[in-house]
Amino acid sequence: MAHTFEELVEKQRAAQAARARVQEMRDSLGAPAHEPWTEFQTDTYETAWRAWRDLARDAQAALNEYAKDEDLDRAEVEADVQRAAGGTSGPTAP
Template sequence: MAHTFEELVHKRRAADLAQHRVEELRDSYGPPTQHRWTPRQSETYETAVRAWRDLDRDARTAMAEYVKEGGQSRHKIEAKLRKAVQDDDRNI
């Protein structure tokens, strides 16, 4: 499947936002080993972690396909992608 650079930015940003949500939940609920979470908290956290992992996997897979199709250096594309995501974050 062909991916555009804009799709890579979108996928990476979605994965980063999902990771941020997991971190927010962890900060809000406290460490699971030190605080007893309610079943709802556990379910919410586990769902957020699964979403993050799925989105991150999709972003990494799309990146690998993009690099393979384009014949460019993965390192250069990753640097360009991180810059684009950071620039998007500043514009929000």
């Protein structure tokens, strides 16, 4: 499936939003080693974490495909996508 640069940016933003949700949950719940989470909290956190992981994986796969199809340097494409998505540099995968 061919991807456009705009689609890559959308995928990156979705992964960033999912990551922010996971971090928000972790910040509000605290580390499970300090105060045990309820089963509901654990399930909710794990679901959010899996969503982040899946979105980040899909974004990376699309980025790889785009760079290959366009014969571009993958690292440069990733940096451009990160800038356009308004995120920080570095890996998005969990």
